[in-house]
Amino acid sequence: MNDLVAGFGTVLQPMNLLFAAIGVTLGTLVGVLPGIGPALTIALLLPVTFTFSDPVGAFIMFAGIYYGAMYGGSTTSILLNTPGESASVATAMEGHLMARRGRARAALATAAIGSFVAGTISTVLLTFVAEPVGRLAATFQAGDYFALTALAMVSVTALVGRSTVRGLLSLSLGLFVGLIGLDAMTGQPRFTFGVPLLSDGVDVTIVIVGLFAIGEVLFCAANVRRGDDTMQPLERSGFRTGWLSAGDWRRSWRPWLRGTALGFPFGALPAGGAEAPTFLSYTIEKRLAERSGGGEFGRGAIEGVAGPEAANNASFSGVLVPLLTLGLPTSATAAVMLAAFQIFNVQPGPQLFQTSGPLVWALIASLYLGNVLLLVLNLPLIQLWVKVLLVPRPLLYAGILVFATVAVYALNGSLFEVLVAYAIGVAGYFMRRHDFPVAPAVLGVILGPMMETQLRRALVVADGDFLTVVSKPSTAAILIVAGASLAVPYLPKIVARLRRRPVPAGRLAFGDED
Template identity: 60%
Template sequence: MDQIGSLLDGFGSALSPMNLLWALVGVTIGTAVGVLPGIGPALTVAMLLPITFRLEASSALIMFAGIYYGGMYGGSTTSILLNTPGETSSMMSALEGNRMARAGRGAAALATAAIGSFVAGTIGTVGLTFLAPVVADFAITRFGPEEYVALMAVAFVTVSALLGPSLLKGVASLLIGLTVGLVGIDGQTGQARLAFGVPALLDGVEVVILVVALFALGETFGHLLAGTGTSTVEPIRGRFALTGEDLRRSWPAWLRGTALGFPIGSLPAGGADVPTFLSYSLERRLSKHPEQFGKGAIEGLAGPEAANNAAAAGVLVPLLTIGLPTSATAAVILTAFQSYGLQPGPQLFSGSGELVWALIASLYIGNVMLLVLNLPLVGLWARMLTIPAYGIYAGVLVFATLGTFAAGGTVTDLLVLYGLGLIGLLMRLADVPVVPAVVAMILGPLLEQQLRRALAISQGDAAVLWSGWITKVLWAVVLLALLLPPLLSYLRARRATTSPPEPAPAESPAPRPPA
């Protein structure tokens, strides 16, 4: 088993005292920032990017892994105690989790989330360990430019079709991201595109700037327009432990959530949030206590929470093996790799294998650290939730501008940030999801590059794009992803006319995440 040997080497590197320290710093800061309401993992990673400025590549990536998992964990604490998930994927955790907290079972809710995250994260990382090299091998032997083109088409379509209220709005977001990605010097002819003679735009717009603009500035502007309120944190009562009954109901849900989360997350397609929705409805259907759903059913929290974390590990498969980010967080991690001159893709495992395996090993370590750290420290994290909104967003602005300045270093970069922030506000107000824009901005230039390469090899014959069975299958998936959602909603509409309409939610409105 090749992987085991490489992984052990990775552990050897990740377990050095300095790297352990970086992992610890990463999970701690990641959790602390991720806990802050309204701040999801993508923004956490983007804002904390400057911290790794002076570190060498392996330490920086190890710290990043910690921030990634820490941010995921912190987000679920917020969903449970405050009912305000920082991103779509912890929406489902908020549903039952917050009900449990309101019923005075917050401690059990946090415990099942923490242990579920650990179980799912660990199994997911095991999956990553064994799946990633296989996928990389496959990609290296079978993937030419035309396969990449088809694969990116799949990612584009699924990201815009699965997120947000409508396909059209997803596509709108996608196109906005593509346009931002066009800015800069064209690699093949050296001509500037959409730079309008501004020197700072010749290098293009940094992904970090787009992420910070859409998530942090859009959010802050939205708060200004909405007017802020006061926070209501559910106090944690009781021991931070699971009863035997809780555990009996939790563990199958953890495993089912993981089984849904990892495979779907590791598909080279968008929608890492989908398994959390699937897991919730599955648990509801399988539960022996369906009447408790909506009132704090522990399996309704344990399943989605596990699915969420397993998907987070899964997302790293296409990212590391084909260089295909399918979530906003993955897009930011990709830029972190690029800032060290590393290009995620099939060559990464052969070219920088040591580094990748150290990163994967640190994912295992980070998971253990998070469990150990969070079981005793959960009270501290809960206290962070009492920081008022104005403090959080004023601080976010300070770090957002800092991150932008670190990425670009000019006043122009800040002005670009503000402009994109205003577009982000408009997108928020218009109910347009922002994640497709981030993914498209990263994938757009890659798609163009591969498309040009494919057509140059074929002497301009476009038929090469659907030659070979892999491309045919991928284009079929694209068609399916485009046609299936409208078909499903048509069927749903027909079913709705034959059954009575469901009553509107009464007491507490469903959680509403930013994107």
């Protein structure tokens, strides 16, 4: 505790406060731009920090960038339905519907406050239980990860929309795109059609920018002249605290906590990631809303923004657990931060708290500070961001295309990838036009490769015996949870049907009833 207080002492020095502010601002900006994630920003700023005499300032800035970027991604997702990275996709779904109904301020506010709540709670967890959580997370084996991705895959049931068949087709499109490139296990090219540029596969960012930003603009373009492009004016603000009405607060706080509870542990797992918890959080909130009679899902439910955004931000502190306690970087940004640590001669790992204690506590203190700054910066900014909706449509859409293009180009400086993103954008246009949901495709691209790789790793380890893989207690337990969560929403329907008359199983799975 004394260490933490000393950490705050370091962070609250004016120079370090300035670095935290720069980091959060820069992070929010790059988060708002599609595709430019925190990893790239930190990587590019790293050489600049070589000239810093004291590493503390650099790390405080990097932590600010990460938090800022995690939150900033929600802004464009909500206002324009153009998530810039995979962890914001779940936020976009209900968030943009809210914006269309004139509730943009509430959506942005629940995202900002939810990020703050989740960030602060998970930083507290990081402060006190990093060590045991890190130990536990390190025991997860390939088979367990396979089971976890299977569990996350269940989210597809919440994402399919009106037609199960079209939803699952969208999922298989995503799964297919995930296959493109060299097979991670054998180095064998798959679906590269002899194009070397495809051998690294199609980056998830390209898929998201294509399906959402470009696809959305093309779709709106088809309707813009007919005036079908409905966007209701911003609602008048009545009595509000931080842009949220009393009802919004009441509906938001539980999803914030549940999102945090999902995000932190997933982030702490060495191969967990930030996407799976956001989709799981969305699924849980949707199911809970359905159970308590309807809910607003499909029309802009605040729960569907609050939960995923909290999960997204909580996963960052989670990611720091294996990074600090074991030196395991579990995301691209964490890998870059690890490189930064090593440059300043700080070795993350079991002995970090002994060898570099003051620095680590300063970093942790800066996380608390970063969260506060984020809230202070972003709540007033909401008023400014919503003005984006007042930009004339033609200019707004043209601007989105410009940003989407530069984002993809900046990834690898490859015009080929820009063309791939456009092609995916055309696919996204057709999917919207013919009522295919796009979110399952994103889920497929993210989870498909993880699921395959982990399963095949587990099989190598188990000498090719599938039963050995799934009979490990922890793996089996997660798979049973996954199976149950797949079946439970359908149970009442199945029971009802069985009572009346026997129904062929295929009819239920491929029906249009949902």
